[in-house]
Structure formats: structure tokens, C-alpha cells
Amino acid sequence: MLYRSILRPLLFRLPPETAHELALHSLAMMLGTRWARHAAASRYMRSPFGELRRFSLLFKNPVGIAAGFDKNGAAAQALCALGFGFVEVGSVTNQPQPGNPRPRLFRLPQDQALINRAGFNNEGAARIAERLRQHPTDCVLGINIGKSRAVPLEEAAEDYLACFDKIYDVADYVVVNVSSPNTPNLRKLQSAEALSSLLYALQKRNRELAEKRAGREAVPMLVKIAPDLISVEIEEIVRVAQETKIAGIIATNTTTERKGLRTPKRNIESFGEGGLSGAPLRSRSTEVVAALYRMTRGSMPIIGVGGIFTAEDAWEKICAGACLVQLYTGFIYQGPRVAREINEGLARILEREGLRSLDEAVGSRAKEFSEGMSHD
Numbered sequence: 001m002l003y004r005s006i007l008r009p010l011l012f013r014l015p016p017e018t019a020h021e022l023a024l025h026s027l028a029m030m031l032g033t034r035w036a037r038h039a040a041a042s043r044y045m046r047s048p049f050g051e052l053r054r055f056s057l058l059f060k061n062p063v064g065i066a067a068g069f070d071k072n073g074a075a076a077q078a079l080c081a082l083g084f085g086f087v088e089v090g091s092v093t094n095q096p097q098p099g100n101p102r103p104r105l106f107r108l109p110q111d112q113a114l115i116n117r118a119g120f121n122n123e124g125a126a127r128i129a130e131r132l133r134q135h136p137t138d139c140v141l142g143i144n145i146g147k148s149r150a151v152p153l154e155e156a157a158e159d160y161l162a163c164f165d166k167i168y169d170v171a172d173y174v175v176v177n178v179s180s181p182n183t184p185n186l187r188k189l190q191s192a193e194a195l196s197s198l199l200y201a202l203q204k205r206n207r208e209l210a211e212k213r214a215g216r217e218a219v220p221m222l223v224k225i226a227p228d229l230i231s232v233e234i235e236e237i238v239r240v241a242q243e244t245k246i247a248g249i250i251a252t253n254t255t256t257e258r259k260g261l262r263t264p265k266r267n268i269e270s271f272g273e274g275g276l277s278g279a280p281l282r283s284r285s286t287e288v289v290a291a292l293y294r295m296t297r298g299s300m301p302i303i304g305v306g307g308i309f310t311a312e313d314a315w316e317k318i319c320a321g322a323c324l325v326q327l328y329t330g331f332i333y334q335g336p337r338v339a340r341e342i343n344e345g346l347a348r349i350l351e352r353e354g355l356r357s358l359d360e361a362v363g364s365r366a367k368e369f370s371e372g373m374s375h376d
């Protein structure tokens with residue numbers, strides 16, 4: 001295939017972030033056109049998956065591009081045109097910020113993985129919202145919000161609220177990211193007490209803003225969690241998610257673990273700190289999805305993300321309990337056809353399994369996948 005045999009070897013000669021920027025710009029230029037809009041609209045008109053209604057939104061297909069790929073919403077429509085059913089822009093912060101110094105993205109080809117410590121480099125909520133307002137997408141648009149680095153943890157809620165105010169009206173759904181390992185202390189916001197007050201505040205604002213826009217519903221709000229949590233911590237998050245009536249949970253972000261990698265240890269050490277994504281994260285994130293599905297008894301939508309490269313990987317997440325899936329690292333290794341390949345593969349798997357809709361498969365193997373869950 002053209003990408004894997006020609007383009008990828010060329011792109012992999014460039015520093016990872018340069019290659020990413022080049023790919024993103026080319027995508028935005030080639031695919032942000034009226035032709036692309038038409039192509040995206042006509043594709044998957046008759047979905048082989050049954051009606052995919054999730055938290056009151058209608059999805060063309062269950063495969064989304066995960067947060068971090070298009071941090072500034074510069075290529076959102078192009079990504080829809082490539083066959084993604086939804087695009088999650090961000091993480092966006094209230095103020096623009098440069099992120100960590102480069103290099104901050106590293107490839108681990110032997111492991112089909114990446115390590116990154118980007119640190120929420122983005123143009124800020126106001127600018128990104130304006131761009132998305134001017135360039136609407138024709139697939140579902142999520143906006144993922146994070147804490148500004150300069151803001152202390154105690155003032156996190158006000159910072160997230162200010163960011164939410166700027167983006168809520170362009171987003172089909174909003175994700176509260178409390179799980180990036182690259183903003184100091186961010187993951188402390190996953191503790192029950194901190195998460196509860198953050199989500200209560202955001203949901204209150206969400207309802208108030210909806211009331212002002214008479215007739216409009218509150219925006220579905222989801223929370224994104226880390227893979228490096230133990231069972232009791234996940235239980236607490238589920239309790240808070242249910243109490244604050246959020247729309248769903250995204251599992252998972254990148255891991256700080258480095259276990260079982262093929263890449264030589266000295267290389268890994270030379271990369272330094274950051275979150276690991278891709279194939280080595282796959283089974284752990286599946287386990288977290290399955291645990292969430294069992295803890296919520298299937299009552300809360302879960303978006304499964306971590307190590308999805310193929311339709312079989314996506315199927316694993318769906319059977320574990322995900323009603324939608326996302327990927328980032330799989331795009332880097334598999335190329336721009338990845339969404340289409342996975343969707344076509346999923347349609348074949350449904351046929352193979354004799355199922356008429358994806359919903360029949362969601363959570364069907366949750367018990368099996370959550371069995372390895374650690375309780376300490």
C-alpha cells in the first residue's frame with residue numbers, strides 16, 4: 001500500500017513532530033475542499049452498523065480520531081472526509097500556550113508506539129472556536145478541554161469553566177481531560193473529591209448556558225481517564241460520573257508505564273518522560289473499558305481508545321464495552337486510509353458474527369476482558 005511502502009518511510013525520516021505538521025497541513029489543504037465535503041457526506045449514508053445514536057448525537061460510523069492529533073482544529077473537516085465518524089479537537093486550553101520544549105514526540109517503531117510530552121500546545125480556546133465556527137464539519141465534532149499550565153491546581157475549575165464558555169457552542173460534545181501525564185499534577189483531578197467538584201461546576205454552567213439558548217439541550221459532557229488507575233479509583237470515577245450525570249467516559253489516555261517494550265532500554269531512557277501510546281497500551285485500555293462497562297452495567301456510553309490499528313482491535317474494544325472507538329497512533333503507523341479500513345473491516349466482522357447492529361456486540365465480552373483487573 002502506498003502509505004506503508006512509500007510515504008511512511010519518507011515521513012519517518014523527518015523528526016516526528018515535523019512529519020506530523022506536514023501531514024496535517026497537507027490534509028487540511030487537500031481535503032478541506034467542497035469535493036471532500038461531498039465525498040464525506042455521500043460515504044456511509046447507509047450505515048452497515050445500524051443507527052449509531054450516542055448521547056443524543058447521530059454518528060456516521062463508530063471510528064473517531066482521538067484528541068491530540070488535531071489540537072487546533074485545523075484539519076477537522078479533512079479528517080471527516082477521510083472517513084472518521086467523529087473528530088475530537090484539542091486538548092484546548094483557555095489561554096494559548098506553547099507546550100513543552102521540542103523534541104517532545106518520539107517514535108518506537110519496534111513497538112508500534114509513540115511517546116509524547118507535548119504539554120497541550122495549542123492556540124487557545126477563543127481562536128480555535130472561531131476557526132471551527134467558520135469551518136463547520138459534517139461529522140460529529142468533539143472538543144477536548146484541558147487545564148492551562150500556568151494555572152495552579154486549586155484554580156483548575158475556573159480555568160476549565162472559562163475554556164468551556166468559549167467553545168461549548170461549536171462543540172457537539174465536550175471532553176474534560178483530567179488524564180494527560182504531561183501537565184504537572186493534572187491527573188490529581190481524577191481523585192473523587194476533585195473530579196466531583198470540577199464536573200459539578202461544569203455541568204451547572206452547561207445547564208445555565210443551555211437555558212439561555214432557549215430550546216437547546218446541554219452539551220453532552222464526557223470525562224477522559226488514564227489507564228494507570230486501580231480498580232477502586234475507577235469505581236470512584238464511575239460513582240462521580242453517575243452523580244454528576246455526565247454523558248460518558250473515554251478510556252484511555254496514554255500510560256506512564258514502560259513495561260514489556262522491545263525498543264532498547266537506553267533509547268527509551270533517552271526519550272525521557274511522557275505518555276506511551278499505541279500497541280503496548282492496547283490490552284490495558286481494553287481492560288479499563290471492560291471494567292467501566294461492568295461497573296456501570298452498560299448504562300454509560302464508553303469511548304474506547306488505546307492501541308487500535310485494525311478492525312479486530314476496534315472489535316476488541318467494542319466487545320469489551322465501547323460503543324465508539326478512537327485512535328491516534330494507529331493513524332501514524334497505518335496511514336490516512338485507516339478509518340476506512342477499520343470501518344470496512346468492522347462491517348465484515350458484523351457479517352461474520354451474524355449480527356445486524358454494532359449494539360448487539362457492545363460489552364458482549366466485558367467479563368472476560370476485565371478479569372485481569374488489578375485491585376491494589
Ligand SMILES: Cc1cc2nc3c(=O)[nH]c(=O)nc-3n(C[C@H](O)[C@H](O)[C@H](O)COP(=O)(O)O)c2cc1C
Pocket residue numbers: 066067068069071090091105114116118120144177180224252253254277278279281305306307308326327328329330
Ligand atoms: C502526540 C500525542 C498527543 C496527544 N495529545 C492529547 C491531548 O492533547 N489530549 C488528550 O486527551 N489526549 C491526547 N493524546 C492521547 C490520545 O488521544 C489517546 O488517548 C492515546 O494516544 C491512546 O490512543 P492511541 O494508542 O490510539 O494513540 C495524545 C496522544 C499523542 C500520541
